[in-house]
Amino acid sequence: MKSPSPEEPRRGFLIASINGLMGLITAALALPSAGYLLGGSKAKRPADWVPAGDLTKLEENVPEQVIFERVRRDGWKTVKEKASAWMVKTADKQVVAFSPVCTHLGCAVSWDGSAKSFACPCHTSSFGTDGKVLSGPAPRALDRFAVKLDGSTILLGEIRPADKA
């Protein structure tokens, strides 16, 4: 631990070897562990398109919550679960589907008909019918589902941030 003593000229070599070998072992365990914990699942794949409601049943510019069923890979399980989206039919007969998750800290937003905005019950963020932030701490507009129309059936895909949708 101190400077090499005259009795043991190899002391420095021994100490360096101990530290070096222990370092190698630590690295051989730490690097795979980092991959193991941070690498995520290798089986990731885009969400399947799932039917979620009918375009003709929506009223223009009146958001409606649609509950639908989807299949999701949850760790080692494949779960069939209910999910919801806020659908807004636009003037050009298209539809926007907002994720009901507040972009601030993940609480569920709901439509406040009197204020004409989506309101988050947690930290009072609010969003317009276009999903843009009206007030509160939310950092960005509501996320959107990818939307496809099959006739009048609305198909939902992956959730993406508004600026990439």
Added chain:
Amino acid sequence: MLNQVRAWVEERTGLESGIAHFLNEDIPASSGWHQVFGSMALFMFLVQVFTGIMMALNYAPTTAEAHSSLRYILTELTAGRLMRGLHHWGASMMICIVVLHMVQVFLWGAYKKPREATWMLGVVLLLLTLGFGLTGYLLPWDNRAYWGTVVTTQIAAKAPVMGPYILTLLGSEDGQIGAVTFARFYAAHVLILPAVTALLVFLHVYLVRRHGVAPAPVETAPPIKFYPRQVFKDTVAIFAMFALLFVLAVAVRVPLGKLADPNDVSYIPRPEWYFLFLFQVLKYFEGPLEIVGSMVLPGIAVLLLFLTPFIDRGKAIALRQRTGAIGVLVLSLIGWGALTAAALSTTPHRDSWKGFTAEEMAAIGTFRQAACWQCHSSTPGDSRPGPNLADIAVLRERDWLVAHFKQASGPAGQGVKDLRWRQLATFLPKLDDENVESLHRTPQSLVSGALVYQQNNCGACHQINGAGMKSGPPLNGVAKRWDRKWMEEHFLDPESKSPGTIMPAYKFAPSDMTAMLDYMMSLTD
């Protein structure tokens, strides 16, 4: 700055001087390479704790999800196989190191006064190590785990008087292995055993320090310091062991078998190699004597081991003066080795395709005919354009798979009918580590035979591995009942061999006949 922090910590905790005190312990000048095993065992324990925690971070300890979560670790996570490999081979390596440690202590007579308690604690640590192996064996919840533990608990159940209580304690009140047993084994494996082991390791090391490292019969030189000379030797030995463990974990795959199935009568349970000698002993004691093999003898052996310091009270520690003790050690090792070898030699080998139905064998034929292997290997680690079926789990839906087969196989898959695509799509997701390699290993003649079997709809009357109807005799074991020539003649003219049979004659083309007979003659059990 750094020195100030060090000084602050040292003044408040005495950490640095404590470590220095530990490392600067006097040890006999004779200490050397023979004394590295204790440090190695301690290090192995730490590796097991580390890899165990890593696995626990992605593992669901219930019978419903244990198998699928482990499969997730193995097939979907980076380095998941490595973590499990390190943990699995680490367990075996730890047993080896602990035994080597005990052999060394025995040969050097280091268990003698005043180190009796150190030895006895060591024997308890050996039992705890075996306890880890026994409880961990159940946790993958595959057939191997399930049937191995069924046998273990049934042995415990036969203990006189205590049997039913032990069984209840093991969560198997009604003799069945299920959710409760699983929970108890898991709790023992990750809560009770690690805590008790850590405590006893601490006491064991404390006693080693209290009495000092055992000296040689004659010490000529003055004592030396533990650090760095002995620590260097310990570290080199630990590094060599770790390197070997790492190579094993990467190179030798630990298979995850089929999900535990209490109805799978074809499964032949075998314990882990370090319990094989006990397994073998049980073959020699039958009926009322069984308990001699399952409890009395092992009990006596453990007791003798535990009391070794009191049985061998001689003061001599030099090897030459202790021929009796050495004889006992050599005989025990030979006995253990012979029993283990005998058990290994009787371990049956079962080809992985033997459990497949004719439909599944035919699916292998489809896989080959459509040249799926051009993109998808079934050899672990082999790299081809598509996912390696030995390294991933097939999670896709059947419809997706069928569409993929048709689109990706190109000209090779042109002639394949929809039904056969669907059978392949049903078959692939069922493959596991233990039989995925049958995709390329199954002899082609058997696969062709199964295709002929399917084309002629033999399953409408016969059964193979549980699939098919029963109006004709089941075909498992048919190869043991009849020879090839008899079978060929029976196909050509059933009436000549079994008068009154309703089986029509099958005049197969010569190549089909050969394949069919190959397939039939492979049905040995």
